[in-house]
Amino acid sequence: MASYRATTDWTLQASPEDFLKGRYGRGHTLSFGSGVEVPGTASHHVVGNKWAAPNAVDPEEMLVGSLSTCHMLTFLHKAREAGFVVERYVDEAVGVMEKTPEGRMAVTRVTLRPAISYAGRAPSAEESEHLHHLAHEECFIANSVKTEVVVEEREPA
Incomplete structure (x- = not known):
């Protein structure tokens, strides 16, 4: 078993009266166990x-990026096991947030749109689809969410 850490740090920058009216900045800092720190916020859409x-x-955005990254890392592993050499993998992933049938807002669908370049023989469409299926089945993050994840591979630029 592994454990992962993240610390979220936010401080009120306005008076308490403004806070109670919802008038406060959502900017914060996320620090991860790896030592990486990134600025965080609420979505401007929200x-x-x-x-x-x-x-x-x-x-x-972090959810979409996490699904994209996890799928890529698992795909690279599966492609290597199958004897393919991936030279570049660029994914332009898109997540959609909408109301669920229960009336709650959720990221209901993430579409991964990888463009993959290979050295030597590239997998056939059927082999590529199989590799993506295996990657999706083994991706830790995809196994952790109920969001629909779709892969639409595209040609490399």
């Missing part, structure tokens, strides 16, 4: 640009 911090990542 709280508007006035309260979202500029140049910061929001939870929804």
Whole structure:
């Protein structure tokens, strides 16, 4: 078993009266067990640009990025095991947030759109689909969420 750590640190920058009215910045810092620190915020889609911090990542973006990264790392492993040499993998992933049938907001679908370049023989469409299926089945993050994850491989630029 492994454990992972993240510390979220936020401090009120306005008076308590403004806080109670919802008028406060959502900017914060995320520190990870690896020592990496990134600026975080609420999504501007949720709280508007006035309260979202500029140049910061929001939870929804982190979810999409986490799914994309996990799928890529697992795909690279599966491609290597199958004898393919991946030279580059670029994913332009997109997540959609909408109301669920229960009326709650959720990231309901993430579409991964990887463009993959190979050295030597590239997998056939069927082999590539199989590798993506294996990667999805073994991706720790995909196994941790109920969001639908779709892979639409595209041609490398």
